[in-house]
Amino acid sequence: MIHITHPRRLTVIYISNLLLSFHYFLIIYIHSSYLGTFFTASGLALLYIFGSVMNILIFINLPRILDKIGNHKFTLWAIVLEGVSIVGLILGTSWYFIGLSFILHHAVVSMILFGLDIFLEGATKNEAHTGTIRGIYLTLSNITLVFSPLILGLLLVDDNFWIVYLVSLLFLFPLFFTIKKYLKDAEYKTTEKVRFLKIFSEFNTRRDVHGILIAHLVLQFFYAWMVIYMPIFLHQYVGFSWQDIGVIFTIMLLPFMLFELPIGTLADKKYGEKEILIIGFTIMAVATFSITLLHTKTLLAWAGLLFLTRVGASFVEITSESYFFKHVNEKNTGLISLFRMTKPIAYIIAPAVVVSTLYFFTIKNTPYGYIFSILGVLMLVGIRYGLKLKDTK
16 A cells, blocks of 8 residues: 555646646657757757756755745746746747747756655655655656657647747646645755755765666766757658657657556565666667667657667666655755756766767768767666666565
8 A cells, every 4th residue: 555645735746747747748859950940069069058057056056945945936936937938939039049048948847847856755655655656657747758749740830849839838837826726835845954065975975876876867868869869860861750750759658658657666566676777778778779770761660669768768767766766755855956967967968979979970971870879888887887776675
């Protein structure tokens, strides 16, 4: 039996997560193509890097911010700023206005997710059920992840990106009012001043937290690389239409909906996270490396191979989330912010690595698709750190 502190609150958190996910996943795969109409490959990389640096600066100050205003107000302000950024992407006509709007979006959207993390941790009573509760949380989110590309394919006609951004914006309104009304009593403030140097010290001394944070960073690095460059590759180099890409991505993302809940439950009750995480990274490495070997425009072939990459990623995502949150609680806002900081760090590293790689490829006349073989090899780092974990079973 799963024990939770506030059943109604947990339901509200799940609904809020669905709304945020619809907002986020509708637009995540079009950013690079939309921004590519205003910026070069290097400029695109810099936008992601600047947004990620801003994201990290916010994360560094999060414990202090939450101690002053609480998680409820912080999350609401993050939603407002996210709305402003999307309006900027819809109405902007100049490169600098579009660029600033995207940097703001990239910096603050993770803050909303962080706020929901704090709410979810506070509603969880028994850490033994963390895998199951987070499995439900992620599965609900991933339902929207799976169907969003299909909706994207229907909305994105003649590269009218603003229509997709507008539909995405609409989900922020019910998200704001749901959190404002139903989570206003769910205040979780830090009980002591948190110093970031102390957090890094704890990161270095706690082997369990250290290993899983590095593994999660590798996963986020994979996501950043794929989110930015796979849509460009499929559309501009392989030659798929956005409608075809929508179908490919829907099939590709099915593992997140199919596997995360049962894998989270298995990690709680039988196997623990370590073995599943290592298996996941192994699948990711092999499947991602194989992208370079696929020389066809067959939709099902691409969908099938990308499906395999996400089978591995779904294993890693739920086990890394479950393992980490079994070792922290809602008062560990510093460590939680460090965990979530892996995403902006990945969005700094990945574009920098890809731009450098593409520059080398241009000199050597190497095909664009070979960047994914490099990504596959880099997934082996995740296996190394997974082997260092002390399993929970």
